[in-house]
Amino acid sequence: MTTTITDFIFPKIHTFPPLYTKQPNSTILSNQLDSWCQIILSYCEYYRITSLTINGIPKYTQLETIDLEKIPPIFENKTINRTTNDDFKSSIIHHLIYKLNKAEYINPKKPELGIYIYWRSLVEWGQLLYDYVDNSGQLGTVLTIYELTKSDENGLPDSLKNLDETLLIKIVKDFLIKQGKAQILMTEDNEIGGVKIV
Amino acid sequence: MGQQTSAPPKITAQDKAIFQLKQQRDKLKQYQKKISIIIDKQSNLAKVAIQHKQLDRAKFYLRAKKQQESIISKTYNQLDNLEGLIGTIEFKLIEKDVLYGLQQGNDVLKKLNNELSIDKIDKVLDDLQDERVKVDEISDALGMGSGLTNQEELEVDEEFERLELEVNGDKIIPETKVDEPKVELPQVPDNKIMPEAPTNELEAPEEEQEEQVTSKPNEPIAI
Numbered sequence: 001m002t003t004t005i006t007d008f009i010f011p012k013i014h015t016f017p018p019l020y021t022k023q024p025n026s027t028i029l030s031n032q033l034d035s036w037c038q039i040i041l042s043y044c045e046y047y048r049i050t051s052l053t054i055n056g057i058p059k060y061t062q063l064e065t066i067d068l069e070k071i072p073p074i075f076e077n078k079t080i081n082r083t084t085n086d087d088f089k090s091s092i093i094h095h096l097i098y099k100l101n102k103a104e105y106i107n108p109k110k111p112e113l114g115i116y117i118y119w120r121s122l123v124e125w126g127q128l129l130y131d132y133v134d135n136s137g138q139l140g141t142v143l144t145i146y147e148l149t150k151s152d153e154n155g156l157p158d159s160l161k162n163l164d165e166t167l168l169i170k171i172v173k174d175f176l177i178k179q180g181k182a183q184i185l186m187t188e189d190n191e192i193g194g195v196k197i198v
Numbered sequence: 199m200g201q202q203t204s205a206p207p208k209i210t211a212q213d214k215a216i217f218q219l220k221q222q223r224d225k226l227k228q229y230q231k232k233i234s235i236i237i238d239k240q241s242n243l244a245k246v247a248i249q250h251k252q253l254d255r256a257k258f259y260l261r262a263k264k265q266q267e268s269i270i271s272k273t274y275n276q277l278d279n280l281e282g283l284i285g286t287i288e289f290k291l292i293e294k295d296v297l298y299g300l301q302q303g304n305d306v307l308k309k310l311n312n313e314l315s316i317d318k319i320d321k322v323l324d325d326l327q328d329e330r331v332k333v334d335e336i337s338d339a340l341g342m343g344s345g346l347t348n349q350e351e352l353e354v355d356e357e358f359e360r361l362e363l364e365v366n367g368d369k370i371i372p373e374t375k376v377d378e379p380k381v382e383l384p385q386v387p388d389n390k391i392m393p394e395a396p397t398n399e400l401e402a403p404e405e406e407q408e409e410q411v412t413s414k415p416n417e418p419i420a421i
Contacts, residue, residue: 140207141288142217146224183207185217194217198207 020082033095045119126175
């Protein structure tokens with residue numbers, strides 16, 4: 001497990017010490033929160049991270065070749081010796097979820113499970129998935145979740161490959177089923193195991 | 199393909215069967231992945247054992263590895279079976295659709311043929327003919343064959359002839375008078391003076407111009 005892509009280059013503001021403490025002035029604070037959210041989104045997009053813990057630690061990435069423990073952390077800058085505290089982190093995440101709608105709790109009833117980061121929106125994900133199934137002539141065919149995430153035999157595009165299964169299911173449930181374009185199949189263990197997209 | 203809302207596709211029994219087969223296939227693939235990782239590990243361990251001169255241990259790893267390899271090749275056969283079954287079911291479904299399509303087409307064609315029976319067509323054409331005859335009869339009975347009576351028709355013909363005489367009668371006289379003098383006049387001037395003189399004049403300036411054009415580019419080259 002070696003890192004094959006170069007480290008993410010943080011924007012200049014990431015080396016600006018006041019960024020790491022919650023600013024009292026509300027206008028400045030709002031700008032500060034926006035900056036943080038921007039950093040999180042481009043960081044996650046760069047590493048194809050689709051979920052974070054509520055402490056901002058990467059949970060899942062599509063890239064199999066990177067080791068999530070070795071990439072530079074978001075809320076820490078060792079060169080200026082700064083970190084954000086947990087209280088401020090949760091304000092930032094709150095801002096990302098409720099102000100920008102670019103994130104969501106994985107399970108709203110259990111926020112401690114972490115958040116999905118939507119550098120690509122659910123609608124865009126759904127469109128991507130639908131286009132793949134359409135272009136590969138698999139509309140109306142039953143596809144397993146395994147087939148749609150792990151398989152490397154049926155030309156799955158890189159953008160979809162190795163996607164977090166729970167996120168894939170969320171995309172199907174929250175977008176494709178609502179559009180009347182998909183139906184899910186349950187396994188014997190009563191878990192979602194497959195999907196039929198038409 | 200359309201943008202229909204709130205009409206989720208139905209899951210048929212066949213879908214479920216294919217789904218189960220595919221699940222089995224996925225499990226096999228996962229199993230293969232697991233085994234191949236174990237094989238890699240064991241060959242590494244065997245290497246290390248040889249380096250440490252633990253020959254028995256190395257042999258044990260190699261034997262285990264061989265065993266896993268034979269398991270993998272068995273799973274490939276099973277995978278082949280499953281994939282084959284999935285393929286056959288999917289193809290049969292398509293065949294079913296084709297048959298259904300053929301039946302539908304056949305029904306429609308039958309219906310259309312029933313509507314187009316020859317007796318019916320003959321009857322319709324006969325009826326049509328009858329109706330036409332009736333229309334003519336009615337028109338005749340009312341004396342309106344073409345909107346005019348025979349007497350009126352004759353009067354129209356007479357007026358037409360009279361008008362034709364009036365119009366054409368005037369034109370015929372001048373045309374014959376003009377024709378005779380025209381024959382003598384044109385032939386004389388055409389032949390003599392015109393043709394030769396202008397062609398000579400025209401060629402001469404053209405040649406001069408060409409000489410000028412050719413001489414001009416020559417001069418700068420000479421300089």
